[in-house]
Amino acid sequence: MNSLIKTAALVGTDAVAEAMRQINPDVVAAYPITPQTAIVETFSQMVADGLVKTQMIAVESEHSAMSATIGAASSGIRAMTCTSSQGLALMWELLYIASGLRLPIVMPNVNRSLSAPINIHCDHGDSMGARDSGWIQLFSENAQEAYDNTIQAIRIAEHPDIQLPVMVLMDGFIISHSIDRLDLQDDTSVQKFIGSRNPAYSLLDSQNPTSVGTFDSLYGYFFEFKRQQEEGMINALNVIQEVGNEFGTLFGRSYGLFETVGMEDAEYAVIATGSAAGTIRMEVEHLRSSGVPIGMIKLRSFRPFPAKQLAELLSGLKAVAVFDRSDTFAGHMGGPIFIELRSSLYDLEKKPLTINYVYGLGGRDLSEKLVKKAAGELMETAQNGFVRQTVNYLGLRE
Amino acid sequence: MTWDITEIQKWDWKKHPFGGTIKDPGNSRKFKTGGWRAFRPVRDENKCTQCLICYVFCPDSAIKTKDDKIIEIDYSFCKGCGICAQECPLDAIRMCDETKEQS
Numbered sequence: 473m474n475s476l477i478k479t480a481a482l483v484g485t486d487a488v489a490e491a492m493r494q495i496n497p498d499v500v501a502a503y504p505i506t507p508q509t510a511i512v513e514t515f516s517q518m519v520a521d522g523l524v525k526t527q528m529i530a531v532e533s534e535h536s537a538m539s540a541t542i543g544a545a546s547s548g549i550r551a552m553t554c555t556s557s558q559g560l561a562l563m564w565e566l567l568y569i570a571s572g573l574r575l576p577i578v579m580p581n582v583n584r585s586l587s588a589p590i591n592i593h594c595d596h597g598d599s600m601g602a603r604d605s606g607w608i609q610l611f612s613e614n615a616q617e618a619y620d621n622t623i624q625a626i627r628i629a630e631h632p633d634i635q636l637p638v639m640v641l642m643d644g645f646i647i648s649h650s651i652d653r654l655d656l657q658d659d660t661s662v663q664k665f666i667g668s669r670n671p672a673y674s675l676l677d678s679q680n681p682t683s684v685g686t687f688d689s690l691y692g693y694f695f696e697f698k699r700q701q702e703e704g705m706i707n708a709l710n711v712i713q714e715v716g717n718e719f720g721t722l723f724g725r726s727y728g729l730f731e732t733v734g735m736e737d738a739e740y741a742v743i744a745t746g747s748a749a750g751t752i753r754m755e756v757e758h759l760r761s762s763g764v765p766i767g768m769i770k771l772r773s774f775r776p777f778p779a780k781q782l783a784e785l786l787s788g789l790k791a792v793a794v795f796d797r798s799d800t801f802a803g804h805m806g807g808p809i810f811i812e813l814r815s816s817l818y819d820l821e822k823k824p825l826t827i828n829y830v831y832g833l834g835g836r837d838l839s840e841k842l843v844k845k846a847a848g849e850l851m852e853t854a855q856n857g858f859v860r861q862t863v864n865y866l867g868l869r870e
Numbered sequence: 871m872t873w874d875i876t877e878i879q880k881w882d883w884k885k886h887p888f889g890g891t892i893k894d895p896g897n898s899r900k901f902k903t904g905g906w907r908a909f910r911p912v913r914d915e916n917k918c919t920q921c922l923i924c925y926v927f928c929p930d931s932a933i934k935t936k937d938d939k940i941i942e943i944d945y946s947f948c949k950g951c952g953i954c955a956q957e958c959p960l961d962a963i964r965m966c967d968e969t970k971e972q973s
Binding site: 683697 | 882883886893895
């Protein structure tokens with residue numbers, strides 16, 4: 473299929489709104505919150521202009537936004553919402569209901585720090601807090617990936633072996649409010665790619681009535697349902713890859729669980745996610761051009777966490793530095809990606825040394841200079857054969 | 871295909887329809903809820919005048935009748951709320967402790 477491509481200069485929020493216009497969801501229920509507001513604002517205009525057939529529900533909170541989205545999705549149609557930070561926090565109990573009911577809701581979340589103190593800028597603390605809520609979480613490096621991920625998320629969420637909600641993550645302001653050059657596919661190709669939703673059950677199917685949101689406590693099948701949910705997440709490891717490959721074949725941009733730079737001959741590597749991957753890639757490529765055996769992994773899928781795939785890639789390396797844009801406040805355990813990566817490496821015979829860099833909290837900039845500092849320490853660790861300090865705060869005033 | 875839950879307690883995790891969705895209506899008859907009961911209503915047939923007030927008040931339709939006469943209390947669904955005993959004008963229903971008295 474030859475897909476027509478239109479090159480555009482858009483801020484990340486408009487790129488996501490454009491993806492939503494092309495998806496043309498049946499229902500969008502949303503509430504404004506910085507820095508997500510611009511997505512819904514742009515999309516509302518599209519609804520008002522008659523560019524989509526979406527029924528837009530202006531709700532009074534994010535708790536209601538997710539509730540309305542769950543109700544709509546239960547009827548077998550496509551329902552979306554968007555949020556950020558405190559808004560995601562207010563959705564909390566509903567996040568678990570969306571995944572527990574196996575509803576393929578797609579929600580772009582523009583990553584912003586959680587209060588207190590109040591801060592509107594980027595870190596991953598909001599979505600990382602929802603890491604056990606049963607949602608698939610895909611990170612984006614730039615506006616192009618935010619657009620591409622939003623489209624792919626529909627296919628991933630609705631896959632019969634998955635039936636789980638997907639959060640499309642992009643860094644607040646850095647991606648959401650910066651103008652980026654990106655390629656947009658034509659509407660017909662996007663519609664053809666996503667197809668139509670084919671729900672197993674529908675509340676509006678009067679010929680086959682169902683009950684949704686049932687009570688389970690007397691005999692207790694809750695455990696069985698939760699095990700099924702985990703199976704969906706396990707299946708997602710393959711489906712994310714398959715959908716990413718198909719997207720690449722059709723549109724020329726392939727996606728997987730993660731992306732690598734120079735891992736074929738690297739002796740040590742950096743792992744990062746989100747917009748920081750751009751700055752880090754530049755430094756890694758610069759070092760490699762001067763003969764330094766450094767590699768890089770950009771994590772795209774945080775949920776499911778590709779533990780086995782990452783362990784295979786990192787087996788035998790001397791050292792790995794993990795960049796986390798959030799902290800777990802677990803008492804110097806490091807960030808969430810670090811904790812999960814270290815756990816993934818535990819069974820390896822040849823384990824790399826591991827270092828963690830917590831950076832960029834509340835939007836603190838990750839400069840090239842800071843990446844150089846971390847890369848220098850990583851090289852030193854690999855050469856010395858020991859870790860000077862496991863958890864480090866990069867860019868902290870100390 | 872109808873969804874028979876008679877053997878649901880023996881199902882493994884793969885067999886359940888996902889998300890706890892109930893895809894066939896009317897199967898609550900097979901979902902026995904009498905296990906909640908701590909007190910069991912026992913009807914004294916000698917005192918009972920078949921006024922059927924208990925039948926009207928029972929929130930779980932656990933008073934079974936035939937030809938306008940009470941034939942039994944269905945313990946598969948009676949949750950022991952005691953409303954029948956409270957409403958009976960002749961005190962013909964007594965609430966017995968499930969763990970101590972069997973009748």
